[in-house]
Amino acid sequence: MSDELTFHFDVDGENFTSAGHASVKVxxxxxxxxxxxxxxxxxxxxxxxxxxxxxxxxxxxxxDVSVDDKGVTIVLKxxxxxxxxxxxxxxxxxxxxxxxIRSLGFGAGMGLPNMKRYSDEMNIESEVGKGTTITMxxxx
Amino acid sequence: MKVSELIEKAGFRAVTLPxxxxxxxxxxxxxxxxxxxxxxxxDDAWITIMSNINVVAVASLADVACVVLAEDVxxxxxxxxxALDREINIISSGxxxxxxxxxxxxxx
Ligand SMILES: Nc1ncnc2c1ncn2[C@@H]1O[C@H](COP(=O)(O)OP(=O)(O)OP(=O)(O)O)[C@@H](O)[C@H]1O
Ligand SMILES: [Mg+2]
Numbered sequence: 001m002s003d004e005l006t007f008h009f010d011v012d013g014e015n016f017t018s019a020g021h022a023s024v025k026v027x028x029x030x031x032x033x034x035x036x037x038x039x040x041x042x043x044x045x046x047x048x049x050x051x052x053x054x055x056x057x058x059x060x061x062x063x064d065v066s067v068d069d070k071g072v073t074i075v076l077k078x079x080x081x082x083x084x085x086x087x088x089x090x091x092x093x094x095x096x097x098x099x100x101i102r103s104l105g106f107g108a109g110m111g112l113p114n115m116k117r118y119s120d121e122m123n124i125e126s127e128v129g130k131g132t133t134i135t136m137x138x139x140x
Numbered sequence: 141m142k143v144s145e146l147i148e149k150a151g152f153r154a155v156t157l158p159x160x161x162x163x164x165x166x167x168x169x170x171x172x173x174x175x176x177x178x179x180x181x182x183d184d185a186w187i188t189i190m191s192n193i194n195v196v197a198v199a200s201l202a203d204v205a206c207v208v209l210a211e212d213v214x215x216x217x218x219x220x221x222x223a224l225d226r227e228i229n230i231i232s233s234g235x236x237x238x239x240x241x242x243x244x245x246x247x248x
Contacts, residue, residue: 044201110174
């Protein structure tokens with residue numbers, strides 16, 4: 001069993017015009033670790049979608065990323081409004097994003113489906129009024 | 141074909157070109173960022189009219205070969221600088237999306 005590398009990021013909920021910093025940093029780290037481009041791409045997109053969701057829908061949160069010999073684990077935790085109907089939120093095209101967000105190119109209702117598509121395992125825990133924790137794993 | 145070759149052959153303009161030798165293997169057109177991340181492939185030329193900073197992040201994370209701005213869309217200097225820092229090629233076609241896609245289609 002090799003060492004596990006862990007990285008922690010605070011995701012600022014104020015600035016959704018330039019959100020995505022944590023994902024960009026993770027991409028850089030994974031490149032430096034020499035992971036293959038396909039794995040990096042999957043992790044990058046899955047994490048970016050989740051990071052943007054925390055900024056847009058939950059007022060920010062925290063991201064923890066760990067890398068071990070099997071793959072990459074991403075945990076995104078926020079104290080936002082929670083997701084009332086997870087099945088519905090997972091549907092392609094379902095979005096509650098407002099117009100100012102849509103004008104930036106978000107709000108297609110494709111973020112959660114992309115997170116599912118690009119991760120090998122995904123688990124959503126959410127409680128209305130408390131927050132949401134999403135765990136994704138991408139295996140090598 | 142290389143990004144630099146596309147610029148020359150199609151008569152496009154370089155906006156930022158930190159990785160001119162990057163190979164283009166396909167193309168995708170779209171403005172909704174999550175669609176792009178779900179459908180575009182690595183090494184695609186991504187045609188869009190979006191011009192905010194998130195375009196740079198999406199291009200980087202989705203690992204496209206270049207962004208092709210249609211319709212003479214202009215970028216802020218700050219966005220160009222971010223693109224250069226992240227080694228993202230951005231080129232401008234000066235044409236609508238459909239004509240841009242047709243033009244790229246001639247070469248890939
Ligand atoms: N962290 C979260 N906290 C609260 N609600 C969320 C969270 N993430 C997603 N949601 C809800 O689930 C819906 C669907 O999310 P999804 O990421 O698929 O689409 P979107 O963010 O609205 O648009 P897109 O991701 O295409 O830009 C959101 O509109 C929002 O209502
Ligand atoms: Mg989303």
